[in-house]
Amino acid sequence: xxxxxxxxxxxxxxxxxxxxxxxxxxxxxxxxxxxxxxxxxxxxxxxxxxxxxxxxxxxxxxxxxxxxxxxxxxxxxxxxxxxxxxxxxxxxxxxxxxxxxxxxxxxxxxxxxxxxxxxxxxxxxxxxxxxxxxxxxxxxxxxxxxxxxxxxxxxxxxxxxxxxxxxxxxxxxxxxxxxxxxxxxxxxxxxxxxxxxxxxxxxxxxxxxxxxxxxxxxxxxxxxxxxxxxxxxxxxxxxxxxxxxxxxxxxxxxxxxxxxxxxxxxxxx
Amino acid sequence: xxxxxxxxxxxxxxxxxxxxxxxxxxxxxxxxxxxxxxxxxxxxxxxxxxxxxxxxxxxxxxxxxxxxxxxxxxxxxxxxxxxxxxxxxxxxxxxxxxxxxxxxxxxxxxxxxxxxxxxxxxxxxxxxxxxxxxxxxxxxxxxxxxxxxxxxxxxxxxxxxxxxxxxxxxxxxxxxxxxxxxxxxxxxxxxxxxxxxxxxxxxxxxxxxxxxxxxxxxxxxxxxxxxxxxxxxxxxxxxxxxxxxxxxxxxxxxxxxxxxxxxxxxxxxxxxxxxxxxxxxxxxxxxxxxxxxxxxxxxxxxxxxxxxxxxxxxxxxxxxxxxxxxxxxxxxxxxxxxxxxxxxxxxxxxxxxxxxxxxxxxxxxxxxxxxxxxxxxxxxxxxxxxxxxxxxxxxxxxxxx
Numbered sequence: 001x002x003x004x005x006x007x008x009x010x011x012x013x014x015x016x017x018x019x020x021x022x023x024x025x026x027x028x029x030x031x032x033x034x035x036x037x038x039x040x041x042x043x044x045x046x047x048x049x050x051x052x053x054x055x056x057x058x059x060x061x062x063x064x065x066x067x068x069x070x071x072x073x074x075x076x077x078x079x080x081x082x083x084x085x086x087x088x089x090x091x092x093x094x095x096x097x098x099x100x101x102x103x104x105x106x107x108x109x110x111x112x113x114x115x116x117x118x119x120x121x122x123x124x125x126x127x128x129x130x131x132x133x134x135x136x137x138x139x140x141x142x143x144x145x146x147x148x149x150x151x152x153x154x155x156x157x158x159x160x161x162x163x164x165x166x167x168x169x170x171x172x173x174x175x176x177x178x179x180x181x182x183x184x185x186x187x188x189x190x191x192x193x194x195x196x197x198x199x200x201x202x203x204x205x206x207x208x209x210x211x212x213x214x215x216x217x218x219x220x221x222x223x224x225x226x227x228x229x230x231x232x233x234x235x236x237x238x239x240x241x242x243x244x245x246x247x248x249x250x251x252x253x254x255x256x257x258x259x260x261x262x263x264x265x266x267x268x269x
Numbered sequence: 270x271x272x273x274x275x276x277x278x279x280x281x282x283x284x285x286x287x288x289x290x291x292x293x294x295x296x297x298x299x300x301x302x303x304x305x306x307x308x309x310x311x312x313x314x315x316x317x318x319x320x321x322x323x324x325x326x327x328x329x330x331x332x333x334x335x336x337x338x339x340x341x342x343x344x345x346x347x348x349x350x351x352x353x354x355x356x357x358x359x360x361x362x363x364x365x366x367x368x369x370x371x372x373x374x375x376x377x378x379x380x381x382x383x384x385x386x387x388x389x390x391x392x393x394x395x396x397x398x399x400x401x402x403x404x405x406x407x408x409x410x411x412x413x414x415x416x417x418x419x420x421x422x423x424x425x426x427x428x429x430x431x432x433x434x435x436x437x438x439x440x441x442x443x444x445x446x447x448x449x450x451x452x453x454x455x456x457x458x459x460x461x462x463x464x465x466x467x468x469x470x471x472x473x474x475x476x477x478x479x480x481x482x483x484x485x486x487x488x489x490x491x492x493x494x495x496x497x498x499x500x501x502x503x504x505x506x507x508x509x510x511x512x513x514x515x516x517x518x519x520x521x522x523x524x525x526x527x528x529x530x531x532x533x534x535x536x537x538x539x540x541x542x543x544x545x546x547x548x549x550x551x552x553x554x555x556x557x558x559x560x561x562x563x564x565x566x567x568x569x570x571x572x573x574x575x576x577x578x579x580x581x582x583x584x585x586x587x588x589x590x591x592x593x594x595x596x597x598x599x600x601x602x603x604x605x606x607x608x609x610x611x612x613x614x615x616x617x618x619x620x621x622x623x624x625x626x627x628x629x630x631x632x633x634x635x636x637x638x639x640x641x642x643x644x645x646x647x648x649x650x651x652x653x654x655x656x657x658x659x660x661x662x663x664x665x666x667x668x669x670x
Contacts, residue, residue: 055569056442056554058449059292065436078566102290103553107567129290133280154294156456179294180454
């Protein structure tokens with residue numbers, strides 16, 4: 001059992017839901033990323049998703065894309081990111097996974113990437129450009145190492161295919177709320193609730209919902225059907241807008257924002 | 270294993286290359302496109318309509334022209350030019366966009382998006398969309414908009430919206446990224462008309478098939494004019510669509526030597542060229558497993574070429590397959606060699622070749638010189654150079670107009 005399996009089991013027993021923030025590694029630098037992750041866990045997050053900057057992220061909207069560009073402009077390397085993660089001791093904080101392009105994993109070598117990630121204390125990977133047909137080789141490596149390979153299901157995924165993806169997934173299913181790229185939305189499509197409810201009947205895996213979630217009313221809408229909620233661009237945007245301001249102040253603001261969403265999540269228990 | 274023309278397989282693999290490395294959101298549209306394409310291929314009315322458009326709208330077949338003065342100048346093989354520059358819109362790109370526009374109509378979609386580098390694919394897409402009454406949005410890097418102003422005007426005149434791409438290198442690669450991002454949100458109503466033999470399955474196959482009209486005609490014309498197949502065929506390779514269309518019908522003819530010419534840029538230093546097969550290695554980019562220019566972390570490398578159409582850090586997966594099997598020899602021409610070749614063709618033949626095609630000419634002139642006088646060498650003159658006149662003048666510090 002990976003740390004992710006244990007986490008969701010504990011949450012289920014307690015009747016609670018996971019709050020799962022996303023942060024870009026190295027934006028604006030790795031020490032700050034480490035401080036943000038500590039703050040996110042300290043405020044009650046269950047799992048942290050760490051974005052590995054990539055030069056050509058086609059599933060990402062302008063906010064995350066720009067954060068990747070900023071990090072890469074400062075030449076952040078995967079090895080530096082893993083070193084930062086190791087320094088955080090995820091076993092003390094909570095499970096962490098990377099959002100990482102298959103271009104990066106392939107270049108490092110599948111075995112190598114997974115083993116280095118495990119050595120750093122990571123529990124899994126979300127690979128947004130690796131559909132189920134192409135996931136076989138990486139899935140085999142992950143299975144051997146008890147490293148979760150979290151796969152995505154979207155509103156455009158046909159139902160038969162969704163079942164197949166669920167069978168191949170470990171850790172949790174990442175349900176993408178919208179047909180589109182990452183980024184905050186004012187409103188989310190109401191059919192998510194029914195789609196996730198259907199998916200729930202097909203699998204015992206935890207289901208986390210991401211893309212577009214940024215407001216307490218989103219949390220209230222989705223918490224009843226989800227095991228976890230993922231919030232990315234709203235946090236990355238706050239970091240981008242805070243440039244030049246005292247870091248303590250920015251950390252507190254991010255923490256307060258997370259608390260606001262967590263309160264909405266706890267209210268749905 | 271020798272190369273075969275019976276690729277890709279049902280997973281979109283050319284040997285180990287190709288595949289479909291895209292976000293889950295796009296997979297249903299790619300499945301639908303694959304299914305529609307299979308149906309279209311089997312449908313004689315689709316083929317007849319495309320054939321009709323090629324003949325009466327594009328002006329096909331394009332001539333295979335014996336370039337006598339150019340041949341004499343090189344002092345070796347007889348050089349023939351496959352005149353894709355004479356097509357409607359001035360390049361080979363229209364062969365593909367008309368085919369994809371027909372597929373768009375069959376799928377019941379009303380909106381088309383495209384990426385463009387030199388602007389040739391953008392103009393060809395805008396043209397096909399105007400012809401079929403489809404809405405058209407073209408993503409183009411800011412840097413390329415500057416280099417290729419006449420094509421930007423043409424696209425707008427044809428009713429397309431040109432969206433400047435300001436991220437990254439502001440060239441073709443970033444235009445591809447933005448087109449994919451648009452498609453992530455619009456996939457239910459929009460077709461992405463990809464402009465080269467690249468990207469996720471089924472694009473490399475579809476674009477190759479539509480462009481193969483170039484090689485099929487060349488084969489027939491060469492048999493008619495010379496009485497046999499050519500000895501050497503040369504084409505430039507960026508993403509690689511004119512080359513794939515030219516080479517594919519010759520793949521099983523072992524006696525025909527095939528040469529792909531990449532953009533050698535200023536030098537072999539990283540960032541100074543766009544010679545992906547020459548200097549790259551297999552990796553993942555834009556939905557495909559193929560040769561790419563990447564650093565050790567998997568980040569895409571910057572590229573440079575004098576020609577906006579070759580300025581791309583990847584290459585179609587079938588080219589990677591042809592390289593691995595040894596069926597095609599990949600080589601390169603520098604910016605300076607391409608500019609010289611541009612001049613030579615202009616003055617010897619009265620033809621302004623596109624800077625992209627000038628790379629093929631530069632290498633072909635050398636190959637021809639090494640050959641016997643009765644050898645036959647065909648160059649795919651993939652587009653006309655009018656669009657480059659401004660840029661050539663700028664590079665030489667000359668005033669234009």
